[in-house]
Amino acid sequence: MATSDVPDTSDTNQVPAQRDPTPATTPAESLEDQPSGSAPDPEVRATIPHDPVLTYGKEDDDTSSAWRKHEKTMERTGVRTMVKRLPGLLRLAWSLAWEADRNGLIALVTVRVVAGLVEAAGLLAVAGALGGLLTAGPTPDRVRHALPALALILAAGLVRTALSLVENLLRARFGPRIDRVCVVRLLDLATTTSVMAFDDPRFVDDLEAAERGAVSGRQLVDNATTVFTSVVRLVAAAGVLGVLHPLLVPLLILSILPDGWATARSARLAYASWLGRIRLVRRQFMLRYYMIDRDSAAEIRSFGLGRFLLDEYSVIARGNEAEALRVGRGQARYRLVGESVAGLALGAVYGTLVVLLDTGVMPLAAAGAAVLAIRNGRGALSTALTSLNDAYENFLYFDEYQAWILEATRRIPPPRSLAAPVSPDVIRVDGVTYTYPHTETTALRGVSVELRRGQVVAFVGANGSGKSTLAKVLAGLYVPDSGTVRWDGVDLAGVDPDSVRDRVGLIPQAYTRWPMSARLNIAVGRVARLATDGPDSVIAAAAATGADEVIDKLPHGYDTSLARQYNSGHDLSGGQWQRIACARAVYRDAPILIADEPSAALDARAEQALFDLIQSLGKDRIVLLITHRLASVRTADRIYVLDDGLVADEGTHAELMNRPGIYPDLFTLQARQFVDTIPVD
Ligand SMILES: Nc1ncnc2c1ncn2[C@@H]1O[C@H](COP(=O)(O)OP(=O)(O)OP(=O)(O)O)[C@@H](O)[C@H]1O
The missing domain is CATH 1.20.1560.10 (ABC transporter type 1, transmembrane domain)
Incomplete structure (x- = not known):
């Protein structure tokens, strides 16, 4: 869990009592009150002195530092x-x-x-x-x-x-x-x-x-x-x-x-x-x-x-x-x-x-x-x-x-009267740059890509090369610093942001495990559909991604609570949760589908089924697939290889394999892991 998930109770009302105690106590002193039965580990104490920099890291001399806030x-x-x-x-x-x-x-x-x-x-x-x-x-x-x-x-x-x-x-x-x-x-x-x-x-x-x-x-x-x-x-x-x-x-x-x-x-x-x-x-x-x-x-x-x-x-x-x-x-x-x-x-x-x-x-x-x-x-x-x-x-x-x-x-995006195209045929990204706030490095440096309806486009590349950032830019979630994103020639800069998001179904890398019913965990993809299409409308989406197999085994089926932290809630395995996250995007039924590492936790069979599903969805949608499993992108209509915020190469699998570059290197490296272990008769 990220640090930002920690509820900040620093400002609680137990004010006010004490002054910054850069503690005068030594670690040894602090152990005096330890409960019996859990004797301090001398090795831990010997090797880890109480040192704020060692433990919490160096602080910028800046009031935005998480630990220093409010001091002024x-x-x-x-x-x-x-x-x-x-x-x-x-x-x-x-x-x-x-x-x-x-x-x-x-x-x-x-x-x-x-x-x-x-x-x-x-x-x-x-x-x-x-x-x-x-x-x-x-x-x-x-x-x-x-x-x-x-x-x-x-x-x-x-x-x-x-x-x-x-x-x-x-x-x-x-x-x-x-x-x-x-x-x-x-x-x-x-x-x-x-x-x-x-x-x-x-x-x-x-x-x-x-x-x-x-x-x-x-x-x-x-x-x-x-x-x-x-x-x-x-x-x-x-x-x-x-x-x-x-x-x-x-x-x-x-x-x-x-x-x-x-x-x-x-x-x-x-x-x-x-x-x-x-x-x-x-x-x-x-x-x-x-x-x-x-x-x-x-x-x-x-x-x-x-x-x-x-x-x-x-x-x-x-x-x-x-x-x-x-x-x-x-x-x-x-x-x-x-x-x-x-x-x-x-x-x-x-x-x-x-x-x-x-x-x-x-x-x-x-x-x-x-x-x-x-x-x-x-x-x-x-x-x-x-x-x-x-x-x-x-x-x-x-x-x-x-x-x-x-x-x-x-920071609320201004409302605009122009709506995004309902079902765009082509998304064109031209010369896009993007830098995250308060960071030195530019995540995208003049990137241009094109995605067409009826095609599956894949982004591949090393960790941190800019794939997820680019996906968020073309989905209208991030506004680029420069360059344009056009849907059917309409620049997203002038379009109502809600209408852009309405057209996109996203399977994010880090999805949310909502502490709600299994049904709602799928319906969050487009929650308004529950009212119009009824509670059973989630079943088809669940069946498409294999989430139905998971839910059928739960004690109350779709009405089982997935709030594991509370009584009577049930938890799922990582792969089972991922199937539900995929079902959400299918339930959304949007003309653009973005799947960012959708199969990281899936077993081999479920993964194959998911890629087959993505292929079939791609027939009448714009589908973007981001994955490190290169075997799965062989069938993609177009592959963009990203490297350090730039498009290093592009083409079909066959085209990319026929010239030297990052893609054939990575693909061969992955393929070898399997080939070397397949028994030869
Ligand atoms: N929220 C953020 N704040 C600041 N920098 C970020 C943030 N998210 C990503 N970055 C930086 O932007 C760059 C691109 O990140 P991005 O997540 O797009 O990479 P990626 O290719 O999707 O990586 P991965 O394969 O690991 O998912 C990286 O250098 C990363 O450190």
């Missing part, structure tokens, strides 16, 4: 930058929530504003009740006097409880909706943007980050709405204090600033730590993934790799533990300073209250309500600051998502 992001987390980007953050959260569920958003904002007003009313009622209770006179009279205010306090409490229930319900409805909106947008683009984008490692890397960012949208909205609620509560508390005595408002704000400072510093410390160790976190997840992956299980055991991988994992994990401790200590220091200063400030607030009471400026009842308002206000501001920090952090991830969305949108 810290520049974006300065307090000034945070303040500057705040309005954008709130706008983004608002528009996201608006798109996901505008009625829900309106309801949520209303509920939160009403809750703030009710809180303010409750606080004023406290002042009223205390005023009633603290007036002179007999107790029953005072209680009677305070009764309306007490009833209001009770009612405010009940309304706030009801509102918080409604708020929770609204948030439960919001979260999944925002997730859906964000993830669906990402998946839609991931499946429609140009396939060439996936050859660009930066794009793929950014996609991983964007995936993480997609689920931050929900948290971002949640944080932003919590900030909003806290601000409403804070305004309510400040309003009440302002009514009681204007001096109390600035004092309240002063008393919460130290806490705010400590929260911001702590979050920044943790975030910096997380950014610093991101490459190690990525390696850690990669190691974990391969250690539990089904595909690597046999290799890990037969090569005795388990100990090495486990040790590598432990070294990183131990570094992370040390870093978590360092961050924890730093945060405790910030908290200590913040809370000490906040304590002093709070003392000043209460001191002022005492002075106001003492001088008779404020009655005792009002002072009681002020204490309550100060407590509520402090709680609200501290929640607002924490949520603001979380919101900013989620905003950074969401920023990655937004950036990828823009990039993927930019």
